[in-house]
Amino acid sequence: MISLLRAMLSATRVLLVRAVMCAVLTLALMQHTFAVGTVVGTIIENTATVDFVFVNSAERVVSNTITFLVAERVDVVVTPQSGQVVVLPNGTARSLLFTVTNTGNGTESFLLAINSIVAGDDFDPIPALPDSIFFDTGAPTVVVRLGDPTLVDGLQTVVFQVTID
């Protein structure tokens, strides 16, 4: 695929590189924090009240208290941030930027993997070795490999996927 691509490239071309990151979910321990939805483990109680008049005297009775438990909804959104990425012939170490957002109601670990072979084009970049996924630490120039992220519900991290052609 790559050799074919190189043969086709006679000049600088701009390719819209499409890649899909698959977020594989693994369960993590429950942790209470602020939430997108009602936090996992919350107990929702309900009691009804009935007021009435019985033989000219006001009375009130209350119902049993019914409860249910809020279970975890595991949800994640991976959003491309890069748009178009310019790739020169024989280019290497091009990066794509994604954000990974925990949109569930519990803290989760997200195991990230790359699938750079996307149907519909002839551009199949090879993930860099040994690691091709990096995490934004917030520092302007330093990108450090941190391992797979554990995200509190509602929080997100920025991920760089680096590929070599």
Add this chain to the structure above:
Amino acid sequence: MKILMSLILILMAFAAVAQGHLDVQTTVQKQETFVNEAGETEQRLVAADVAVPGERVIYTMTFTNISDESAEKVVITNPIEDGLVYVDGSAFGPGTDITFSVDDGASFAAASDLTVTEDGESRPAEAKDYTHIRWVMKNDLAAGAQATARFAAILE
């Protein structure tokens, strides 16, 4: 012996008060899709022991007059707990007038008459603003009679 008899009578009196003249039971359920024996998809209500955000739960209050006299001016009040949002139009109760509160149960009015003040400006209340629902029975609840009130809410 006299003291013991008095104690028993007092205890019996307490038991009568605790029991009251009406009994009210609440259940919480959710809708489940299942495939019946004919292979068709159907819906049924099952007990909601757990729910995930976004799921709809249905509360049903069944109240029964367990006395031998009519109960008058029967009013059922149910809070919409934190984490739940009332499903607009879901409140149901044959023979009742249904009103809502947006002030934690201090006052009740028909849905169309409720307003909420937000940033100093008044706007019509929406389902998400409701804190309580109230069912007012139009007629007396006869001895032995049973009635039902129901509403649905979405878990946030």
